[in-house]
Structures are given as C-alpha cells and as structure tokens.
Amino acid sequence: MDLRFSGEDQAFQEKARTFIERNLPADIGEKVKGGLRLYKDDYVRWHKILAKQGWLVPEWPEEHGGTNWTPVQRYIFLEEQARAYAPRLVAFGIKMVGPVIYTFGSPRQKQHYLPRIVSAEDFWCQGYSEPGSGSDLASLQTKAVRKGDHYIVNGSKTWTTMAQYADHMFCLCRTDPNAKFQEGISFLLIDMKQPGVEVKPIRTMDGSQEINTVYLTDVKVPVEDRVGEENKGWTYAKFLLSHERSGIARIGASKAQLDKLRQIAAAEPCGDGYLIDDEDFRREIAQIEIDLHTLEYTELRALTASAKGEAPGPEANVLKIRGTELQQKISELLMQAMGYYAMPFVPEALEHGYNEDPVGPQAAAPLAAQYFNMRKTSIYGGTNEIQRNIIAKMVLGL
Amino acid sequence: MDFSLNEEQQLLKDSVDRFVRENYGLADRRKLVASPDGFGRDNWRIMAELGWLGAALPEAYGGTGGGPVETMVIMEGFGRGLVVEPYFASVVLGGSLILQGGTDAARREILPPLAEGRIQLAFGFAERQSRYDLFDVDTKAAKSGSGFVLSGHKGVVLHGGGADKIVVSARTAGARREKAGITLFVVDADAAGVSRRAYQTIDGLRAAEVALENVEVPADAVIGSVDGGMPLIEDAARRGIAALAAEAVGIMDTMQSLTNDYLKTRQQFGRPLGKFQALQHRMVDILIACEESRSAALIATLRLDDEDASRRDKAVAAAKVKIGQSARFIGQSAIQLHGGMGMTDEMQISHYFKRLTMIDLMFGDHAYHLKRYPAL
Ligand SMILES: Cc1cc2nc3c(=O)[nH]c(=O)nc-3n(C[C@H](O)[C@H](O)[C@H](O)COP(=O)(O)OP(=O)(O)OC[C@H]3O[C@@H](n4cnc5c(N)ncnc54)[C@H](O)[C@@H]3O)c2cc1C
Ligand SMILES: Cc1cc2nc3c(=O)[nH]c(=O)nc-3n(C[C@H](O)[C@H](O)[C@H](O)COP(=O)(O)OP(=O)(O)OC[C@H]3O[C@@H](n4cnc5c(N)ncnc54)[C@H](O)[C@@H]3O)c2cc1C
Numbered sequence: 001m002d003l004r005f006s007g008e009d010q011a012f013q014e015k016a017r018t019f020i021e022r023n024l025p026a027d028i029g030e031k032v033k034g035g036l037r038l039y040k041d042d043y044v045r046w047h048k049i050l051a052k053q054g055w056l057v058p059e060w061p062e063e064h065g066g067t068n069w070t071p072v073q074r075y076i077f078l079e080e081q082a083r084a085y086a087p088r089l090v091a092f093g094i095k096m097v098g099p100v101i102y103t104f105g106s107p108r109q110k111q112h113y114l115p116r117i118v119s120a121e122d123f124w125c126q127g128y129s130e131p132g133s134g135s136d137l138a139s140l141q142t143k144a145v146r147k148g149d150h151y152i153v154n155g156s157k158t159w160t161t162m163a164q165y166a167d168h169m170f171c172l173c174r175t176d177p178n179a180k181f182q183e184g185i186s187f188l189l190i191d192m193k194q195p196g197v198e199v200k201p202i203r204t205m206d207g208s209q210e211i212n213t214v215y216l217t218d219v220k221v222p223v224e225d226r227v228g229e230e231n232k233g234w235t236y237a238k239f240l241l242s243h244e245r246s247g248i249a250r251i252g253a254s255k256a257q258l259d260k261l262r263q264i265a266a267a268e269p270c271g272d273g274y275l276i277d278d279e280d281f282r283r284e285i286a287q288i289e290i291d292l293h294t295l296e297y298t299e300l301r302a303l304t305a306s307a308k309g310e311a312p313g314p315e316a317n318v319l320k321i322r323g324t325e326l327q328q329k330i331s332e333l334l335m336q337a338m339g340y341y342a343m344p345f346v347p348e349a350l351e352h353g354y355n356e357d358p359v360g361p362q363a364a365a366p367l368a369a370q371y372f373n374m375r376k377t378s379i380y381g382g383t384n385e386i387q388r389n390i391i392a393k394m395v396l397g398l
Numbered sequence: 399m400d401f402s403l404n405e406e407q408q409l410l411k412d413s414v415d416r417f418v419r420e421n422y423g424l425a426d427r428r429k430l431v432a433s434p435d436g437f438g439r440d441n442w443r444i445m446a447e448l449g450w451l452g453a454a455l456p457e458a459y460g461g462t463g464g465g466p467v468e469t470m471v472i473m474e475g476f477g478r479g480l481v482v483e484p485y486f487a488s489v490v491l492g493g494s495l496i497l498q499g500g501t502d503a504a505r506r507e508i509l510p511p512l513a514e515g516r517i518q519l520a521f522g523f524a525e526r527q528s529r530y531d532l533f534d535v536d537t538k539a540a541k542s543g544s545g546f547v548l549s550g551h552k553g554v555v556l557h558g559g560g561a562d563k564i565v566v567s568a569r570t571a572g573a574r575r576e577k578a579g580i581t582l583f584v585v586d587a588d589a590a591g592v593s594r595r596a597y598q599t600i601d602g603l604r605a606a607e608v609a610l611e612n613v614e615v616p617a618d619a620v621i622g623s624v625d626g627g628m629p630l631i632e633d634a635a636r637r638g639i640a641a642l643a644a645e646a647v648g649i650m651d652t653m654q655s656l657t658n659d660y661l662k663t664r665q666q667f668g669r670p671l672g673k674f675q676a677l678q679h680r681m682v683d684i685l686i687a688c689e690e691s692r693s694a695a696l697i698a699t700l701r702l703d704d705e706d707a708s709r710r711d712k713a714v715a716a717a718k719v720k721i722g723q724s725a726r727f728i729g730q731s732a733i734q735l736h737g738g739m740g741m742t743d744e745m746q747i748s749h750y751f752k753r754l755t756m757i758d759l760m761f762g763d764h765a766y767h768l769k770r771y772p773a774l
Contacts (some may be wrong), residue, residue: 134737136666159738204741205748211741269527272575280765332726336763339529340554343756345600359597359607360526360553368600372752375733376741383737385676 005072012073016080023049024086027352033085033260035366037208037350040123040165043090047120050089057094057118064102064110065118071303075247082252090162092124093117096240097170100187104228104236113168113189127157127171127190127214128237134159135386137172138181138234142216144173144188146223151175151188153196153219159380163199163212166192171216176231187233189225196220204376206369207347241382248316249323251296257330258288264337264363275337284333288326295322314395317387324377324384331374335367342368401696407464407471413448414475422479424746427602430482435560436604437483442515451489452513455497460510466637470644470699477648480746480753482603484518484557490641491556491634492519495565499582499622499630508563508584520561522552522608523631530762532567532631533577537610539568546570546620548583548591548613556760558606559596561587566610570625577628582621589613601753635761636714640702642757643695643717646725649754650688653732656747657684660736671735680731687724694720711774715767722764725754 005013028042050056058074060066069077082088089095098117101109116122133140142155153173163169169190176184190197196219202211228236262285265276275281302315335342341360348354349365358365378384392398403411421441430438445451453468455461469490476485489512496508496519511517528534537550548568558564564585572579585592591613596606622630658681661672671677698717704710729751733740736747743749758764 129738132665134666136668139666139668203743205743205752207743211738268529270529271531275529280769328730336759336765340524340759341526342759343554343599343601343605345598359595368755371755372600372748375730378734379737379741383734385674385734388676 005076009070009072009076012069013076013080016077017084019053019055020080020084020086023053024084025049028087029085031352032087033256034352034363035350035370036352038087040162043087043165044120044123046087047089051118051120056089056120057098059095060098060118061102064098064114071307072300075300075303078247079252079255082250082256085256088250088253090123092126092162092166092170093122096126097124097168097189100170100227100236100240103239104187106224106227108224109189109227122167123162123165125160125163125166125169125192125214127160127163127169129159130156131158131213135383137237138185140172140174140185142171142173143177144175144186144221146175149223151186151221151223151226153188153190153216153221155216157214157216158212159202160199160212160214161210161380163192163214164201164209168192169214170227172233172237175233179231182234184231185233185237186230187227187236188221189227190216190219190221191225194219204373206373207345208369208373242316249295249299249319250327251292251299251323254292254323254326254330257327257334258285258292260363261285261330261334261337264334264361267363268337268339268361281333281337288330288333291322291326295319295326298322314391317391317395320381321378321384321387327377328374331367331371335371338364338367345369403467403471407467410450410453410464410468411471411475414450414472415478417444417448418475418479418481422481424749427480427482427749431598431602436557436598437560441481441483445483445485446513446515449513451485451515452509454489455493455509455513459497459505460513466640466699466702469637469641470695473641473644474648477645477753478652480602480649480749484520484560484604486638486641486645487521487557488512488519488561491521491638492561492563492565494634494637495519495521495582495621495630496584498633499627501618504584504618504621517562518557518560520555520558520564520606521634522555522558522564522566523635524553524555525551526553527574528553530766531575532635533580533628534575535567535569535580536574537566537568539570539581539583541570542614545614545616546581546583548585548610548615550610552608552610554599554605555608556603556605558587558608559594559604563587564592564608565621566608567627567631568610572625579625580627580631581624582627582630583615583619584621585610585613585615585619589615599756601756602749603753636698636702636710639714639718639761640695640698642760643691643698643721646721646754646757647688647692647695649750649757650691650724650728653728653747653750653754654681654684654688656750657681657732657735660739660747664737677735680735684728684731687728691721691724708774712771715771715774718762718767719764719771722758722767725758726764729754 057065058067058069062068101113130140144151144153171188171190172185173188174184175186196217198215200213201209268275270278341364344359449462450472452461453464457463539546539548552566567580570581591611593609594606599605662670664671694717697713701710701713739745
C-alpha cells in the first residue's frame with residue numbers, strides 16, 4: 001500500500017497544471033471562480049483549447065483520440081482543471097454519446113461523429129427524460145416509427161440540459177410499442193437543426209436558463225443514425241450511465257469551492273474579527289474537509305481498482321450521493337457566509353464585465369442563486385433516492 | 399392553557415386567508431414582483447381598509463387594539479400567499495419601534511397614517527460589517543445645535559427603497575461594538591443627504607442600501623432615549639422574529655400540503671410516488687418539522703411581553719433556531735420530492751423555498767441564535 005501518487009503521476013500533475021495555467025483564458029476563469037453566467041462560447045473555447053492539445057477525450061481509446069492516461073492521471077487532470085477554475089467539461093459528447101458510439105456504433109457513425117466530438121465541433125445534448133418518465137426512465141413514450149430508411153419521431157423530452165446550444169441529441173425512443181418497458185427502446189442520434197424540433201427554455205428557480213423541453217413533431221431520423229440494434233437501446237443507455245466514473249463526485253470542483261469559501265470567510269467581518277475565526281464556522285469547514293478528503297480516497301480506491309481491471313462495485317452510486325451532498329453543503333455555507341448580503345438579487349451582476357459597484361461584498365452576488373441552483377445535483381443523473389434504491393438492490397441484494 | 403383564537407382573531411384569520419386565496423395566485427404575485435414598486439398599491443389599500451395594518455396598534459393611535467397574536471395570524475396568512483406588500487418592514491418593525499419607543503407626539507404623528515396605509519416605514523439596523531449583531535453600529539450621529547447630523551451606511555434595509563420614513567440606528571457615543579451609546583432616529587427618506595439604492599431580493603421582495611451623508615435631523619427625531627436605543631432595537635427584533643416565525647409556519651404548512659398532493663398525483667413505476675416508503679418517511683419528517691415549528695412560533699409570540707426577560711429571550715431564540723432548521727429541511731426536501739419540477743420557476747414550490755430560506759437569515763440565522771441561547 002502507498003498513499004502517495006507515483007513519481008510519474010506527480011510529473012503528470014505538474015505538466016497538466018502548467019498547461020492549464022498557460023492556456024485557460026483569464027475571462028473564463030474569472031467567470032467560473034466568480035460564479036458568473038457561462039455561455040456556449042465559454043465552454044466551446046475551453047473544449048477547443050483542450051482539443052488542440054489532444055486532451056479533450058483522454059479516456060477514449062487512442063485510435064479515436066484518447067490519450068492512454070491511467071484512471072488516476074485522468075483524475076488528476078480533472079482535479080487540476082477544477083483547481084484552476086476551468087469550466088466543467090460538457091459531458092454529453094465526451095463522456096456519454098462518444099463512448100456509446102465507439103463501443104456500439106456503426107463504422108459510418110464512428111467516422112462521422114467521433115472526430116467532430118474530439119475536435120469540439122459538435123455540441124450534444126441528452127434526450128432521456130420525459131415529462132412522464134423521470135426516475136422511471138424505461139416508461140418513456142417518445143415514439144419512433146419506421147418508414148423505409150427513416151424513423152418518424154414524435155414526442156417530447158424534457159429537462160434537456162443545453163439543448164438550446166446543441167447540434168445533436170442522443171435520444172431514447174420507443175420503437176416497439178408492444179414490448180415490455182426496457183425492451184422496445186432504441187437509441188437514436190437526432191439532428192437538432194431540422195424542422196419538427198422545437199426547443200423551449202425552462203427557467204429554473206435561480207433565474208438561469210440551462211434546461212429545456214424539446215418537442216419532436218414528425219422528425220425524420222435516418223435509420224443509419226440508430227446506434228446498435230433496434231429495440232436494444234436500453235442496453236446502450238445503461239452502458240452510458242455506468243461508463244465513466246472518474247469525476248462523478250466532482251471532488252475537484254468542491255475543493256475549489258471550499259477554497260473560495262475560505263477566502264470569503266477570511267474577508268467577511270464577524271464580531272471583532274473575521275468569519276474564518278468563528279468557532280462554529282471553522283467546525284463546519286473542518287467537517288467538509290474531512291468529508292471531502294474521505295470521499296476523495298473512496299474515489300481513488302475505486303479508480304485504482306478499475307485500473308487493475310477489477311469489476312466496478314457500488315462506488316459510482318456512492319460517489320454520486322456523497323459528492324452531490326457535499327457540493328450542496330458547500331454552496332449553502334457560501335450563502336450563509338454572506339449574512340444579509342446573500343439576499344440582494346441583481347441579475348446583471350452575474351454577467352462578466354458588470355461595471356457597477358456591487359451591492360455588499362464583491363463575491364456575494366451569485367451565492368444565493370448558486371445555492372438554489374445546486375439543489376439540482378441530487379435530482380439529475382438519477383436522483384439520490386434512485387441511487388440509494390440501486391445500491392440497496394444491486395449491492396445489498398435487498 | 400388555551401391555544402385557540404378568540405372570535406375576532408378567527409374572523410381576522412378567515413379574512414386574511416380569503417384575501418390570499420382570491421388575490422395571491424402565483425401569476426398575481428409574479429406581476430407584483432415585477433412591478434416598479436414591487437408590491438400592489440391596491441392590495442396595500444385593502445389591507446388598510448380591512449384594519450390589518452392597525453391590527454396590533456392601540457385604538458388611540460388609529461389601530462384596533464390587538465397585539466402579537468393578531469400579527470401572528472396575519473403573518474401566517476401572508477406566508478401562505480408569499481405576500482410581497484411591506485407589512486413586515488413597515489408595520490411589524492417600523493410600527494413596533496414607534497409604538498414602543500416614540501413620544502406621544504411621534505406616535506400621533508406617525509401611527510395613524512401608518513394604519514391607514516398612507517405612509518410606509520422601514521428599519522435600517524444592519525451595516526456592512528455588523529453581520530447579525532444588532533449592537534454593531536458604525537453610523538455616527540453627532541450633536542449639532544439642538545438636533546443631530548447622521549453619517550454612515552445602512553445595508554439591506556427591507557423595503558427601504560419605497561419607505562417614506564426610515565428608522566435608523568446610529569452611534570451617539572461609545573465604540574463600534576458597544577451596546578451603550580446607540581440611538582434610534584426617524585429619518586425622512588427624502589431628506590437632504592439620504593441616498594438609496596433599491597434592488598430586488600432573491601425571494602421577490604425589495605430592499606435598499608441607504609447611505610446617510612451629513613443628514614440633519616431635529617431633536618424630536620430621536621426614538622426612545624439618546625444613547626439608550628439598544629433595548630428598543632432588541633424589542634423590535636424579537637417582535638420581528640416572532641412575526642417571521644409565523645410567516646415561516648404559513649410557508650412550511652403550504653409546502654407540506656403542496657408536496658403531499660404532488661406525491662399523491664405524480665406517478666412513476668406504475669404507482670403514485672407517495673407509495674414509496676422512502677418518500678413516505680421523508681414526508682412524515684416534514685410533518686414533524688412543521689408541527690415543531692408551529693409550537694416554537696406560538697411560544698415566541700405568547701412570550702413577547704413576558705416579564706421574565708430570560709424566558710422571553712429564550713423563547714424567541716428557540717423559535718429562530720427551530721424555524722431555521724426546519725426551513726432548511728422542509729425546503730430542501732420539498733424541492734427534492736418534486737424532482738425536476740421542483741427546480742423550475744414555473745412551480746410555486748420553488749418560490750416558497752426561496753422565501754423560507756431567506757427568513758433564516760433575517761435577524762440572525764439558526765447557528766447565530768443557537769450560539770446565543772445558552773447565555774440568555
Ligand atoms: C437541472 C437538471 C438537468 C437535467 N438534465 C437532463 C438532461 O440533460 N437530459 C435528461 O434526459 N434528463 C435531464 N434531467 C432529468 C433528471 O434526470 C430527472 O429530473 C430525474 O431523473 C428525476 O426525474 P423526475 O424529475 O421526473 O422526478 P420523479 O421521477 O418524478 O421523482 C420525484 C421524486 O420522487 C423520488 N422517487 C421516484 N421514484 C422513486 C422510488 N422508486 N423510490 C424512492 N423515491 C423515488 C425521486 O427521487 C424524487 O425525489 C435533468 C434534471 C435537472 C433538474
Ligand atoms: C437523465 C438521467 C440520467 C441518469 N443517470 C444515471 C447515472 O448516471 N447512474 C445511474 O445509476 N442511474 C442513472 N439514472 C437512473 C437510471 O436511468 C434508471 O432510472 C435507474 O437505473 C432505474 O432503472 P433500471 O433499469 O435500473 O431499472 P431496473 O432496476 O432494471 O428496474 C426495472 C423495472 O423495475 C421497476 N422498478 C425499479 N425500481 C423500482 C422501485 N424502486 N419501485 C418499484 N418498481 C421499480 C420498474 O418498473 C422498472 O422499469 C439516470 C436517469 C436519467 C433520467
């Protein structure tokens with residue numbers, strides 16, 4: 001046993017850190033650190049910088065553009081990005097549909113779609129959930145009816161993150177209405193820029209606009225854009241959900257937020273000193289640190305096991321549950337740190353380049369909104385209740 | 399012991415509940431929040447006409463002679479509707495300060511128009527550095543002739559932007575964090591040297607930063623005694639906390655029933671969500687937190703005028719702790735149990751969640767009061 005990163009990993013860390021420091025555009029870093037609003041262009045610029053270096057899809061097989069890094073190195077890379085306040089990588093192409101395509105896709109699909117993900121040319125979104133099918137995803141109703149060499153797709157997808165930016169959506173559709181739930185579903189790649197696709201924004205409680213409902217009316221999808229076999233889509237969907245486990249707990253992002261919390265607390269007056277000196281607050285921070293540290297090593301244990309080829313255990317679900325709880329707790333402490341100045345809501349102050357004097361401390365503007373926004377993390381990607389159900393059933397056999 | 403409302407109080411409750419039911423749908427509220435004033439002038443007039451603005455004021459000053467229980471009834475009803483009119487800032491805080499600390503002349507001048515809805519008050523007590531300490535006051539009031547000159551900054555003054563008069567705490571003696579040496583002044587919002595920056599708060603209300611630059615006020619602007627403002631400030635804070643606790647109870651109760659209804663109607667896996675035991679237990683814990691909060695709010699209200707100061711202060715701090723903790727648990731749970739729907743601006747549940755979360759911050763969050771409690 002050895003707790004330290006190997007010399008090789010340390011050298012890798014140095015290399016990654018230097019690259020990120022030199023190449024992350026300052027305005028993007030400021031937005032992420034300041035909790036300001038990010039737009040498509042911010043994500044795409046960062047993706048393209050990594051793409052140019054050949055580092056956008058490290059976990060992919062080398063033949064498709066991967067880097068052959070170890071899971072621990074991939075972990076380090078994500079960690080270093082978060083530490084530098086780089087924007088999170090948008091998972092839909094890189095971590096979700098890409099691996100599905102290189103694992104199950106046709107030669108044409110591989111040739112056409114993968115390079116466009118590797119180069120950050122295409123923006124993807126995930127069309128799984130529907131108004132009537134969230135946790136019970138397999139009950140989905142969007143229909144794809146075969147007409148010659150096309151499917152005609154009708155239905156609606158909802159909560160679709162960044163659909164307003166997307167060129168394509170990978171979409172679960174029912175192709176056999178008579179089959180039992182999971183069995184009649186196919187995995188289709190849908191061009192978003194075509195008639196019959198309508199994207200309607202959903203405003204979330206924090207005032208941001210990152211999710212949408214996507215209405216599909218007689219949308220034509222070539223049969224060659226179906227991944228794998230007809231009616232076997234659920235298999236690919238579940239593969240995707242369990243595929244990439246590194247980064248699921250978002251440890252790096254939580255560490256960066258915790259750093260920010262410390263900085264804010266050190267500047268926030270409290271009594272005769274600063275909030276950082278307040279015993280109760282120190283205790284809260286200490287608790288988070290302990291939890292984060294423990295979770296980090298839980299993740300690293302899982303990663304080193306998978307590097308040795310051991311079968312995945314319950315970690316993915318454990319990491320999702322605890323990781324989101326910690327993200328939420330930190331966002332809560334950030335809001336509480338501001339006292340009354342968490343209350344003012346000046347939406348313009350969430351845009352980069354806002355020039356007016358802040359109301360209260362500079363850091364305050366986005367914090368309450370962020371707290372409200374972070375409630376999503378225990379809902380999306382399979383709610384924390386569903387994660388617990390999965391552990392109870394699959395791991396504990398209950 | 400008797401925890402029931404008397405006949406007039408019950409009538410008051412019925413009329414507040416009816417008003418909220420008929421006038422405070424989410425769409426109505428949205429319009430008010432987006433309007434220039436941030437609330438409804440018509441609503442404000444109705445509230446005055448129905449006697450709510452004077453419900454806790456003596457008849458001699460234009461009220462109907464009620465007290466904390468009347469305030470509680472109104473605030474709980476307002477919580478159910480997420481009412482945005484400045485009742486809390488103007489009447490509960492402003493009204494208490496004038497009633498408890500004002501001279502007879504000041505009461506006669508200010509309270510009747512307050513009850514009639516003709517003037518609006520606000521209370522500026524917090525400052526950039528004060529956090530939740532009411533005695534941390536850096537704004538200065540220097541003697542000048544027979545009056546005073548005020549300079550400083552009051553932060554996050556609830557409904558400060560639309561107020562006609564703002565009661566502010568300022569230091570007439572002592573160091574920044576001394577309890578003695580603080581004096582309360584009524585300042586006309588349009589007096590020379592007063593500038594305000596008004597903004598929305600995340601829960602749909604309004605607040606303002608109020609800057610005071612050599613603002614001249616006459617001697618009779620003082621509320622209470624010179625250097626002796628602290629007990630009055632604490633009294634207003636206690637009344638404010640009891641009122642907020644009642645508002646929170648109205649909100650929690652509503653969130654409980656909205657969530658319960660959602661679990662009964664929303665189906666997944668071929669059955670209503672409410673059939674999943676994990677969610678049933680969470681719902682039961684929500685109910686327990688609601689019941690505890692209601693008790694805590696009630697005790698705080700009934701102890702506001704208790705002659706035993708320690709018993710009174712403990713009841714109020716306990717309510718703030720309980721309400722804050724329940725707010726967190728109920729708010730977060732209600733959103734979680736609504737799934738994606740809970741995240742949307744379209745669903746009313748998220749608006750209740752935001753207001754409930756901000757109530758925890760007013761006059762000190764649960765951690766702050768838990769820390770003070772043992773010494774009370
Ligand atoms: C911000 C955000 C972004 C999202 N992005 C995407 C996206 O890009 N693409 C996409 O396809 N989807 C996306 N989703 C959808 C997300 O995956 C679903 O919201 C989630 O799966 C829950 O489904 P639901 O909202 O229908 O809630 P429901 O399934 O109705 O659940 C409501 C509540 O009931 C609980 N519950 C349900 N079943 C059980 C059970 N059996 N036992 C115990 N508790 C249960 C849930 O845990 C939850 O608390 C996003 C959601 C959000 C909030
Ligand atoms: C956008 C999105 C992202 C997601 N991301 C992830 C992820 O990253 N990781 C992850 O693990 N999951 C994720 N999920 C959840 C996942 O897709 C399924 O909802 C979850 O795994 C349950 O489906 P299953 O195939 O395991 O159902 P199974 O366990 O195979 O169940 C089959 C059937 O059993 C029944 N059933 C299952 N559970 C219950 C129950 N509690 N009570 C009653 N009947 C039940 C239903 O009829 C169900 O259709 C995500 C869901 C969405 C919508």
